[in-house]
Amino acid sequence: MNKHPNYLLNQINGPKDVKQFTISQLKQIAEEIRTLIVERTAAIGGHTAPNLGITEVAVAFHYVFNSPTDKIIWDVSHQSYAHKCLTGRVKGFIDPDHYADVGGFTDPNESEHDFFAVGHTSTSVSLAVGMAQARDLQKQSGNIVAVLGDGSASGGLAFEGLNNAGRMRSNLIVIFNDNQMSIDENQGGLYQGLKELRETNGQSANNIFKFMGFDYRYVADGNDLDSLINVFNEIKDIDHPIVIHINTLKGKGYKFAEQNKFKFHWSSPFDIETGQSINNNFSDDTYDQAVIDVLSEEIENDQPIMAINAAIPGTFGLKKLENKYPHNYLDVGIAEQHSLTMATGMAKNGAKPVVFHNSTFLQRAYDQLSHDIALNDLPVVILIKNGTISQSSWTHQGDFDIPYITSLPNIEYLAPTNEEELQNMLRWALRQNNHPIAIREPMHNVEHGKSQSEFNDINYRIEKSGEKVAILALGDFYQLGEQLVQEINNVLHFNPTLINPISASNLDENALDSLLLNHQLIITLEDGSLSGGFGEKIDRYFSDKDVKVLNYGAKKEFNNNIPVSDLYRKYHLTPKQIVDDIKKQNI
């Protein structure tokens, strides 16, 4: 039900309607949007603070420009809520029954005013350059506007885009949203220069944007609607590239978000009155402490550990480590490529880098995985989270890591099945000097296993010896493997073999050959995309041998916020479905 039937926003079905209001009414609309941002993110989670900070930009843009002839491209698009409210989608913000109808990122399937599905940073300027070049090539008109945050500006792609934008000879507008924050604090020398620009009201002669060929305007209060409308009117239809550098307040209007920008960058559901998180399905039952405990032990043992992340310490609970061992912690900002190449340099010079990445963001550094880490074969450790089939937005889909890592030489990709194994593998990885080791952190409920103090080899572990069917249950699908054993016992009345393969990249040929003696069917289970994955490596090994193989994992496709249970059913990732498949094999 519409929570605010009296809001002016109810009169806005698209950008044209925005132009009917007075400036004073538009200011009220901005405040209405703020309320909706807080209400929606309090209820279902979301990017509270980034959206609060940019509300006036969206209002001013749709007041001055004519979307979709004039096009705005939101970097990351995690700050596009106000834009969505003004482009026909206010129902997804004003009516809790329809929150789920509208996603957290821009989506061309939702609206003609959204041009791209985007969730990774630093792409907006390059996308805008492409749209502008296409406009010019086809002799069309219209403004192309890219929004880029100061945090995203540390990503190399943003720089590549700015460098190519700066040489254009036609319309291109970059709104540089400087809120003095990345996800956490900004990291890098760049931010000194930006500070000087702010402190001189944009007058400093040392100006990276002008250096790169842009015209430039500075807006001291980027949350002041009048200022924004004035500058947009002034530069609309400009015939060359320009940066509008605006100083905004991340979290503006909601005091808890203003005070704790890091927590409210992306927030799980919270109580509006107190800003406190609400107990909910967002489990905090993770392996974070187990990982930090191992790093702390090794630091105490005088190992030169460096725990590296790219602007997402919260994902790994790394603030605890930073507080205790500040010299052993490094946030490089949004700069995934640098994180790995730098780690290569560290490992070469005797340190022990441990790089923490989300599966979906690590792919931003694929060449660095290959050309720097794998080729140089140095003992960099990479800890990967969210490598899993999940309900995520398709912009953050994390099930491609096994394919993209295991196709590279030299990198061992370990897949622990429980907390103790994760710790033992991490210790082993940190104490060896032979190869890069990636470790795929299990993503389901925290499981426990044998507390063996030593992990010495990556051979497969035959956990249950049986007959007919052998199950290779990788990483956090090991528990699914256990359930499958049970289901086979119950339904098919025999004991299959259960194997923990330890590594997604290793073929333990002795173990595989031994299975040929009394198994007719091999089953592989992996929590990731099958195409190029672990199961296919097993298929290749057995392709000329007398045994059949069934592979279970995700289909090669993008899935946008689909419940995991639906995906599991679709991919036959339930014990019952797999047993039905086994029956068809007539073994």
Place this chain on the structure above:
Amino acid sequence: MNKHPNYLLNQINGPKDVKQFTISQLKQIAEEIRTLIVERTAAIGGHTAPNLGITEVAVAFHYVFNSPTDKIIWDVSHQSYAHKCLTGRVKGFIDPDHYADVGGFTDPNESEHDFFAVGHTSTSVSLAVGMAQARDLQKQSGNIVAVLGDGSASGGLAFEGLNNAGRMRSNLIVIFNDNQMSIDENQGGLYQGLKELRETNGQSANNIFKFMGFDYRYVADGNDLDSLINVFNEIKDIDHPIVIHINTLKGKGYKFAEQNKFKFHWSSPFDIETGQSINNNFSDDTYDQAVIDVLSEEIENDQPIMAINAAIPGTFGLKKLENKYPHNYLDVGIAEQHSLTMATGMAKNGAKPVVFHNSTFLQRAYDQLSHDIALNDLPVVILIKNGTISQSSWTHQGDFDIPYITSLPNIEYLAPTNEEELQNMLRWALRQNNHPIAIREPMHNVEHGKSQSEFNDINYRIEKSGEKVAILALGDFYQLGEQLVQEINNVLHFNPTLINPISASNLDENALDSLLLNHQLIITLEDGSLSGGFGEKIDRYFSDKDVKVLNYGAKKEFNNNIPVSDLYRKYHLTPKQIVDDIKKQNI
């Protein structure tokens, strides 16, 4: 035999020996090195002009600093010849019989003064930051020096590295080698700012390096040994990050290289007296003209084509297209990520981007392939060269593209087998609006096929219908498939089936199922790495069916300048070896 037994260089067995000479002798040594660079690259090819331009930097570095305690990291390392001459490897430059002993890039297996195997651009600053952080963490000392060219500075990783270097509080020295060239001309707004710095003798207040937190020195003549030695002495052991911006002449000392920096960036063997290329094994029998012909046709038909490349127009012969259709050509500089994200924007706005990439460099934009092109499922066309098992340096190994492209949703990866098929596929790709299409240009001798004017579907083509064995011969291994048919005829006395699979990413299930009727063995041939590749997809399809499969391609490993014939033998990529393997299958 040593061509110059009287050279002072013969007295240099390592950096310590460099310090024994007078400045005047060092200048002579620099000239000796120049002669060797020209002689070696004239004989066996190589990076003539980059090495000529940086000779004095290497001499001054080893005179002032103490390698390997002080460490120099060469970006790309294609300009490390002088460094190699001064660190015990002069034999590889002065004695033609030993040219092959020393590679064209830095290599830790060659010398303790080389820290990394490097061949891709823009990594040096990040590697240096890592080494410096490791030094500080372990409370060690020594200077860390990164060399970065102005051309490489357009790559986003260089910016990420500079941004993270600029905030350091300890020694880090960046030698910014500004020779006003990338591989071809520099591209981007950045180069306007650098020009202003040069024209003001480094005094301009607008200084991107200072903006990012660096101290700064300018050297107007970076080929003047005295100036370099002075500035190096001045800043040695500095306690904060500094950029030494040096203005050098690419190709210095060899007039043809000075006059044609593009041609001599990397040159095949040439006549020293005339600068003309020598007829040799470097074949110019390519598909370049065939591709340009199709693009020209489509441009003439008013298709809004944009031919995009990232600083390597020579690799694709694109200068011809640029000359004829300058509006339909775009070099983005060394900025592979931008090239793809920009292309996504172009396709969304109605243009027809065709992005030209080397297999080894396209991997620098893996996230852009995934998150921008594949997720948004827009009709970007990508033309890929050097996706092949080759004798390349392991830094440029191009056999991973099938794994990294075919594991992504939505992208179709076509693999033409001859010139006419390549043209037909390219026309089809440009005229469809459904999906991103990548095309893998065949890399062997130019082959010809049926000049069918239409290419309408991606189903497998059964070229020869036979029995027992079916050969899926992908792309430029189609001819190997034909040879294999012949060998099976001759040796095993039956007619196998030969299939052109058309695409590395498509499973034509009808075609595959039809093979089950009268074939016991499927053979896949692909000119790339097997792990995650085409053959494994076939393995998975047949893994629960009554047929065996043998996959032929490269092992997952790095190979450094190994002759292709050796690799083929190792990987059983000859008809005779495959027939021997078939015999063992007892079909």
